[in-house]
Amino acid sequence: xxxSLLLASLLSLFLxxxxxxxxxxxxxxxxxxxxxDEKDLDLASLRDPNNILSKRSIYFDYDKDVVKxxxxxxxxxxxxYVSTHPxxxxxLTGNTDDRGSREYNVSLGQRRSVSVKKSMNVLGAQDTxxxxxxxxxxxxxxxxxxxxxxGKDRRVDISYEKE
Amino acid sequence: xxxxxxSMLNIFKIFISLYFFSFIHSNxxxxxxxxISGGGTKQINIAVMPYKEIALxxxxxxxxxxxxxxxxxxxxxxxxxxxxxxxKPSILSEIxxxxxxxxxxxxxxxxxxxxxxxxxKVNWFLVDINKKTILTTMEFSGPVAQYRAIAHKISxxxxxxxxxxxxxxxxxxxxxSKNKGRYSLNVADADGFNVQSVVGSPQPxxxxxxxxxxxxxxxxxxxxxxxxIYIQSLVTGQRTVVANFKGNNSSPSWSPxxxxxxxxxxxxxxxxxxxxDPDGSNLKPLIQSAHIDTEPVWSPDGxxxxxxxxxxxxxxxxxxxxxxxxxxxxSFEGNQNLNPNxxxxxxxxxxxxxxxxxxxVVLHDLQTGQITKITDGPxxxxxxxxxxxxxxxxxxxxxxxxxxSTVSIDGVVRQSFNIHADDIREPAWGPFVK
Numbered sequence: 001x002x003x004s005l006l007l008a009s010l011l012s013l014f015l016x017x018x019x020x021x022x023x024x025x026x027x028x029x030x031x032x033x034x035x036x037d038e039k040d041l042d043l044a045s046l047r048d049p050n051n052i053l054s055k056r057s058i059y060f061d062y063d064k065d066v067v068k069x070x071x072x073x074x075x076x077x078x079x080x081y082v083s084t085h086p087x088x089x090x091x092l093t094g095n096t097d098d099r100g101s102r103e104y105n106v107s108l109g110q111r112r113s114v115s116v117k118k119s120m121n122v123l124g125a126q127d128t129x130x131x132x133x134x135x136x137x138x139x140x141x142x143x144x145x146x147x148x149x150x151g152k153d154r155r156v157d158i159s160y161e162k163e
Numbered sequence: 164x165x166x167x168x169x170s171m172l173n174i175f176k177i178f179i180s181l182y183f184f185s186f187i188h189s190n191x192x193x194x195x196x197x198x199i200s201g202g203g204t205k206q207i208n209i210a211v212m213p214y215k216e217i218a219l220x221x222x223x224x225x226x227x228x229x230x231x232x233x234x235x236x237x238x239x240x241x242x243x244x245x246x247x248x249x250x251k252p253s254i255l256s257e258i259x260x261x262x263x264x265x266x267x268x269x270x271x272x273x274x275x276x277x278x279x280x281x282x283x284k285v286n287w288f289l290v291d292i293n294k295k296t297i298l299t300t301m302e303f304s305g306p307v308a309q310y311r312a313i314a315h316k317i318s319x320x321x322x323x324x325x326x327x328x329x330x331x332x333x334x335x336x337x338x339x340s341k342n343k344g345r346y347s348l349n350v351a352d353a354d355g356f357n358v359q360s361v362v363g364s365p366q367p368x369x370x371x372x373x374x375x376x377x378x379x380x381x382x383x384x385x386x387x388x389x390x391x392i393y394i395q396s397l398v399t400g401q402r403t404v405v406a407n408f409k410g411n412n413s414s415p416s417w418s419p420x421x422x423x424x425x426x427x428x429x430x431x432x433x434x435x436x437x438x439x440d441p442d443g444s445n446l447k448p449l450i451q452s453a454h455i456d457t458e459p460v461w462s463p464d465g466x467x468x469x470x471x472x473x474x475x476x477x478x479x480x481x482x483x484x485x486x487x488x489x490x491x492x493x494s495f496e497g498n499q500n501l502n503p504n505x506x507x508x509x510x511x512x513x514x515x516x517x518x519x520x521x522x523x524v525v526l527h528d529l530q531t532g533q534i535t536k537i538t539d540g541p542x543x544x545x546x547x548x549x550x551x552x553x554x555x556x557x558x559x560x561x562x563x564x565x566x567x568s569t570v571s572i573d574g575v576v577r578q579s580f581n582i583h584a585d586d587i588r589e590p591a592w593g594p595f596v597k
């Protein structure tokens with residue numbers, strides 16, 4: 001006796017002819033800033049290469065989230081900028097090297113951005129103006145062989161909504 | 164401000180082709196089973212003969228190569244070298260049993276592939292060499308476009324016949340590729356063939372997880388300069404935001420019934436685990452601590468959530484009831500343990516152990532507590548059990564570039580995928596689809 005059965009791998013059906021969903025880059029500049037922002041937010045000071053506010057990266061020791069003394073002035077300058085410009089919105093983005101799992105590294109990078117935020121809170125910067133996020137190892141140099149190289153990945157980058 | 168042009172139109176052009184293939188099962192022969200012992204510690208010697216291809220264009224059969232590669236990768240079979248054999252049978256009467264015994268074959272498979280007008284028909288046999296009996300004989304037919312799918316179905320049938328457990332050769336895997344600075348979430352056959360892109364982005368994509376019914380993905384995209392969790396349907400291509408709160412939104416994990424997701428949110432603090440409905444409603448914290456809690460995974464019965472936490476200093480694996488409560492530590496060996504995944508029967512954990520400077524995949528038997536290192540590192544990550552629990556798919560690095568491999572759960576057979584991309588990572592294994 002013969003019996004026939006119909007079989008279908010659902011996924012192979014769904015995926016036949018399926019084209020990928022493209023996402024375009026959100027990082028491209030969106031045009032010139034409004035002149036009010038230039039004045040209200042003193043954007044020139046953020047861009048002035050001689051101003052400490054143009055320095056945007058804080059580096060960490062291996063497996064540490066303590067903000068080192070050498071970044072005291074940098075952290076203080078940005079904290080002051082945020083507290084004196086209530087309309088300013090800052091993002092602190094944590095990063096790690098590429099060792100370990102991607103999700104755990106998102107959490108490690110976050111711990112570093114939170115550490116920087118707390119240092120700024122002490123100096124009067126409000127949480128409502130700061131967002132702490134993490135890219136984990138996603139921006140790490142994947143060809144590192146020594147700690148000098150890994151060290152460049154262990155950092156928090158400061159950016160502003162308008163700058 | 165328009166941040167991205169999400170061209171969904173393409174995805175709606177999905178063409179659902181009704182490629183069914185049918186098989187006819189003949190019960191003309193007595194079916195017997197081979198005894199195998201030790202759950203993978205002993206491999207079965209199988210002679211996979213070239214299936215004789217009867218076609219107008221006279222292309223050589225590659226069906227046996229697909230089957231032999233499938234069976235080898237599983238870790239339960241040792242496909243024998245049959246190149247030197249004088250006799251290469253494709254029908255039962257051609258079998259030379261003494262020759263098969265000489266190469267120590269325990270079983271052999273042989274068959275014929277007929278191709279006509281874009282249709283194909285495969286008549287094949289699985290034979291016990293010692294007993295000289297037929298274990299299985301079947302006829303599979305379908306369109307030629309299903310050539311590899313039919314080969315995988317034969318592998319599945321052989322696998323289940325000889326191990327008693329369904330094969331995973333017809334299932335799908337997924338991974339993230341990075342090619343020329345562009346990221347893509349891809350779906351492929353379990354052997355890495357038939358790659359199809361589900362979503363592409365100029366910014367990183369991580370943590371893609373199949374829904375339990377295999378029709379959707381939850382994943383994390385950095386396209387808005389921070390991690391945000393999306394769900395995307397494989398059927399319609401439609402994409403929705405699950406979680407876009409202040410701070411990070413990451414590490415989605417489907418509950419076994421597909422009705423809840425465990426996710427990780429930060430707001431302005433450390434990673435914490437929450438539960439949420441797939442439509443983004445009904446958010447509630449699972450546990451709250453001042454430490455990092457991340458990488459949640461549900462037990463198959465839905466009762467527990469395993470996760471990674473640094474509450475003990477270094478990252479270790481913990482578990483907590485899915486209704487909340489006090490977490491219990493699960494991993495104790497090694498400098499740090501992270502990236503947990505649980506076997507389909509809930510009896511084994513696989514995770515990454517960092518010890519002696521190496522990140523290795525380990526298997527943790529939750530009943531006996533025994534821990535076995537099944538890879539050598541140095542940078543292995545993201546282990547994922549196959550739907551039958553026999554193989555683990557994981558990511559590793561070669562000269563800074565990501566690759567995928569499978570390892571049998573006894574650690575004996577490791578096989579890399581031959582996927583062409585600058586960098587591949589973040590594997591996941593789709594469910595059995597009935």
